[in-house]
Amino acid sequence: MKALTALTILCIIWLTGCGVKGNTETKIKDLELPVFQLRSKDTTLHRSYVASINAYQNVELRAKVSGFLESILVDEGQLVKKGQLMFQLNDAEFKVQLSEAKASLTSAMAEVKSAEVELRRVQSLVDKKIVSDSELDLANAKLTAAKAKVDEALAKEEKAKINLSYTAVRAPFDGIIDRIPHKLGSLVTEGILLTRVSDNHAMHVYFKVSEQEYLNYVKNKQAGKQVQQPAELMLADGTVYKHRGKIETMEGEFDKETGSIAFRAVFPNPSGLLKHGASGNILLTSAISKALIIPQRAVLEIQDRNYVFVLGDDFKVRMKSFVPDARIDDFVLVKSGLSAGDRIVYEGVQNIKEGSSVKPRMISVDSILAAE
Numbered sequence: 001m002k003a004l005t006a007l008t009i010l011c012i013i014w015l016t017g018c019g020v021k022g023n024t025e026t027k028i029k030d031l032e033l034p035v036f037q038l039r040s041k042d043t044t045l046h047r048s049y050v051a052s053i054n055a056y057q058n059v060e061l062r063a064k065v066s067g068f069l070e071s072i073l074v075d076e077g078q079l080v081k082k083g084q085l086m087f088q089l090n091d092a093e094f095k096v097q098l099s100e101a102k103a104s105l106t107s108a109m110a111e112v113k114s115a116e117v118e119l120r121r122v123q124s125l126v127d128k129k130i131v132s133d134s135e136l137d138l139a140n141a142k143l144t145a146a147k148a149k150v151d152e153a154l155a156k157e158e159k160a161k162i163n164l165s166y167t168a169v170r171a172p173f174d175g176i177i178d179r180i181p182h183k184l185g186s187l188v189t190e191g192i193l194l195t196r197v198s199d200n201h202a203m204h205v206y207f208k209v210s211e212q213e214y215l216n217y218v219k220n221k222q223a224g225k226q227v228q229q230p231a232e233l234m235l236a237d238g239t240v241y242k243h244r245g246k247i248e249t250m251e252g253e254f255d256k257e258t259g260s261i262a263f264r265a266v267f268p269n270p271s272g273l274l275k276h277g278a279s280g281n282i283l284l285t286s287a288i289s290k291a292l293i294i295p296q297r298a299v300l301e302i303q304d305r306n307y308v309f310v311l312g313d314d315f316k317v318r319m320k321s322f323v324p325d326a327r328i329d330d331f332v333l334v335k336s337g338l339s340a341g342d343r344i345v346y347e348g349v350q351n352i353k354e355g356s357s358v359k360p361r362m363i364s365v366d367s368i369l370a371a372e
Contacts, residue, residue: 031348031351031356031357031358031359032361033345033346033347033358033359034345034346034360034361034363035361036344036362036363036364036365037342037344037365038292038334038338038339038340038341038342038343038365039340039365040292040340041290041293042287042291043288043291044287045286045288045293045331046284047283047284047328048234048282048283049209049281049282050208050279050281051205051206051281052205052206052277052278053204053274053279053280054203054206055175055198055199055200055203056200056204056266057175057197057199058199059197061086061087061193061197062191062192063169063189063192064166064190065089065166066188066190067187067188068089068186068188069087069088069089069183069185069186069187069188070088070090071088072184073085073086073088074086074177074180075177076177076178076179076180076195077176078176078177079174079175079176080174080197081174082171082173082174083170083171084171085168085169086170086171086177086195087169088168089166089168089169089188090167091164091168094160094163094166094167095164097160097163097164098160098164101157101159101160102157104153104157105150105156107153108150108153109153111150112143114146115139115142115145115146116143118142119136119139119140119142119143121139122138122139123136169194171197173197174199174201175197175198175199176197176272177196177197178197179195179196180194180195181193181194182194198276200272200275201269201270202266202269203266203274204265205233205264205265205267205280205282206262206265207262207263207265207282208255208258208260208261208262208263209263210259210260211254211259211261212327214250216325230244230245230246231244231247231265231267231282231284232244232245232284233245233265233267233281234282236278236280240283241267241274243268243269245265245266245267246265246266247263247264247265248264249264250263291333292333292338292339293331294308294338295331296330296331297346297347298344298349299332300319305321306321306322306323306332307319307322308320308338308345308349309344309349309352310344310345311343311344311358311360315357315358315359316356316357317352317354317355317356317357317358318355320337320342321337322334322335322337323335323336343360345358346363
């Protein structure tokens, strides 16, 4: 009787286990997940990068000579024209230096004339055999020395003229005046900052991209696979700047610390809204032909490799690795490993494993792109 009871209990346990296993298999088999069919298509992708805004030209105006600030002929924020007088330093000392240089030049030129007369006199005496040739050599040397003094005096005069010109500080180009730190009557020394001038008719906007994005951009551009659309600029208040720009160039080397490289885009600035030193975000729209695009949420990353679950004709999934080309926002561009027509599990990849049965709920790639 005891043996029969034990056998009955074992049978109940075995049947219960079978029932649980059967329920589990049914649950896995009946698991309904969204699935999309991978297809190549011409698509447009949007990318955003933190950007710094710089003037087309931005230079510091510094005093080239020392002196008292005698006149300030502009105001902060004012638009100036190229060559316009902005600051005037006291020039009395430099006018005196110029007068002294001119006097020295006159004296040197007089010495040259005197030496020339002496040379002609000595030459006449040598011709008459009255004096030796050494006297003629001496006269030539005196003339050469006198001419050297003239050259020296000319150089001093030119230097005095240049120093005098430095007392008048003029705009190097059309631009906007920045802050003027020194007021009228201030004693400024050589090299001290007077103000800055910014040429804001167009703006250089710099943004950094990763090495992978750089390589992808250059290769696709060279192969004609990618058409770069005009760049847009999102301002600090979240609005998009009404004028579009274009990428002009890039830096010559990568930043060793970040592994990124800076691109430069240029934007017109007819209204003067953009200012040097402002910040924003570059918005790029890229048209890519025959692209295979997978949403990031469908991808599993295991030990630096990328996998997706591909649904077979038997409604079982298998893990398949692929090589990404680039990552843009919430999407991954496929370089190799997957083909158009592959059916890929979109969501719930954490809840399935190799060989799991899935009841697919087919969704379109367009709906995914719109949702993301």
